[in-house]
Amino acid sequence: MPIVRDPLDPRISMWHFLAFCMRFFREKMGLSLTQCGEIMGLARSSVSNLESGRRRPQDDQMRKLDMAYGTGVLFQVLLWFARMAHDPDWGRQIGRYEEEAVSIKSYHGQVIPLALQTDDYTWAYVRASKFKDLDASMARRTAKKKAYWEKGDSLLTWTVLDEAVLARPVGGREAMRKQLEHLLELADLQYVSIRIVPFSSGEYMGVDGWLQILGLEDRDVGYSGAQSGGRLIESPGEVRDLSITFDRISVKAASEEASREIIKQYLERYT
Structure with missing residues (x-):
């Protein structure tokens, strides 16, 4: 039945x-x-x-x-x-979209996105969080990272980071050294693009908060992050505006090769 x-x-x-x-x-x-x-x-x-x-x-x-x-x-x-309207179930919904995504574009000016983090880097932010059960929070994030990379080259990743992310020694010098080495390893993958907005670029649109654009098979959805929360965006017009914002931020970023050199410069500081 x-x-x-x-x-x-x-x-x-x-x-x-x-x-x-x-x-x-x-x-x-x-x-x-x-x-x-x-x-x-x-x-x-x-x-x-x-x-x-x-x-x-x-x-x-x-x-x-x-x-x-x-x-x-x-x-x-x-x-x-x-x-x-505000969707109280947005967290679960964006998780579903991430599972379905064929491409993910993200920008962050404060933190390396979860998928690109080493476990030591992730743990440093878990300890600094307001969560009571730190082990459970860490387990969830670790599982999410594992699921992300299990998709291999079927998921294209474009990430733009502010140089400030590299300058902040999250977890200490040794943890940050390993994190930057991890970024360089990921940047060598053909289906991963990592670009840095250098301090020399001056002002740009990224100061408003982090954003993410998930490319699904039939459409795009977005997420706009902010302090103490964010918003899942599904309206085609708003997603288009978010994509334009990402493109304008990307214009300020260094090339992939130049971004590798910036990461290597910071790596030398932590070595």
Whole structure:
């Protein structure tokens, strides 16, 4: 027998409310998952994933539902509000996107991104965090790093760092030496690009906080970081703006080869 799941609680978030409405209207219209999939141009399993909140719908899919159900722009507006509203489940959702990503572009002006960290570097920041169970936090981060690199060359990595990241001796001189050696090893991989924005570049847009752009098979999503949190970005227009910001930061960065030389200069300081 097919597994019948209870509908999501629409009070949890706008995404849950949208998924709840998708299932409510489909069942009200007497449509099966397969029939609804034919309307949206999706497989039965994809519709099930949308209604369970495991995947996020797109603009064209919501337009097709509005046309089929005669709901005007209801589903399109619900999608807009879901994208604009705070999502309490954003952490889990961005984790799913990272698993699906074929490319990840990131910029950071304060810390080396988790995927590029050595364990000693990671542990230094875990100890400096507000988490009570440090071992559990470290285990989660270590597992996330391992899963990231298990994808091999199927995941393209573009990283831009401020030179200040290299100057900060996180974990002490020995830990930082190993971290910079690790960056150089990663930079030699064909599917990894690491570039440094040198101090000599002067002012640039990166002072606002760190950002990440995840390239999925069918679209891009973004994450904009800030003190005590951040925001998952799924609106195509906002993701495009975030991509432009990343490009403008990248213009200030040194070339890959010149960035290696900058890293080597700091490595000599820690040796």
